[in-house]
Amino acid sequence: MTRGHLLVTTRRHRRKVEELVGGGVGGGEKGEEEEEGGDEDDDGDDDAAAAAGEEGRDLGFWLPLLAKTVAAVTGVSDYNIVQNNGARAAQVVPHVHFHIIPRPASLPALQNKSWTMFGRGQREELDDAEAAALAAGMRDVLRVEVLSMLERRGRRERREKRKKMGGKL
Known part of the structure; x- marks a missing residue:
């Protein structure tokens, strides 16, 4: 979308944020795929972070570091962190992912225009x-x-x- 746009995602397939392991009280809850015995990595082993119930915590750890990195490298201090859950919420790819989108001064302000945030005219x-x-x-x-x-x-x-x-x- 803009120079420096970065995606942050989980290693294991999760459709929505509520399916992240470790997202509930006390952590360590299993997502739907694990409860049903599905969705293993290609080699058949569970992802270590998911098995330990740390997916949500790991995302919380990496998002600020990656946002700081994007801002430092692009020189753009204004950015959006966006995450959508479900088709009606504009989720196109059915996998949990966060967008870190730098908003350089060369782009128009998005104030009161959130509906244009992902418009084709905003892409570089x-x-x-x-x-x-x-x-x-x-x-x-x-x-x-x-x-x-x-x-x-x-x-x-x-x-x-x-x-x-x-x-x-």
Whole structure:
């Protein structure tokens, strides 16, 4: 739709958000396909995140990091995160997926015009070389963001451990 438009999806097939494993109180609920014994990966093994009831949590983890990545690489700070559930809600592909759509200043404001958000007139073409460079830039920025987050988490865990041990460590 625009330069930097990114899709975020689950590894296992889920038609709607409510089918995500781990989406309910306490997590670990099984989606329809699992209860009925269907929808396994090609190799017959359940996806580790789904089996552990972490699909919803994982999406919540990745969406902010990916939105930050898209904004950094495109230089566009305004964006939509869109997710549709069912045909009447404009879901065309029957699989849970989120769109992160940068809204550059060159596009008209969508204020009070949400019905035009996905109109054909809003789309931009991207050639293969530009797309490859954009994807490489996103991977680089995302790698830095994840490593930085892991460093912060490690420092926080070390501080908590020192507190528990009375400052000795």
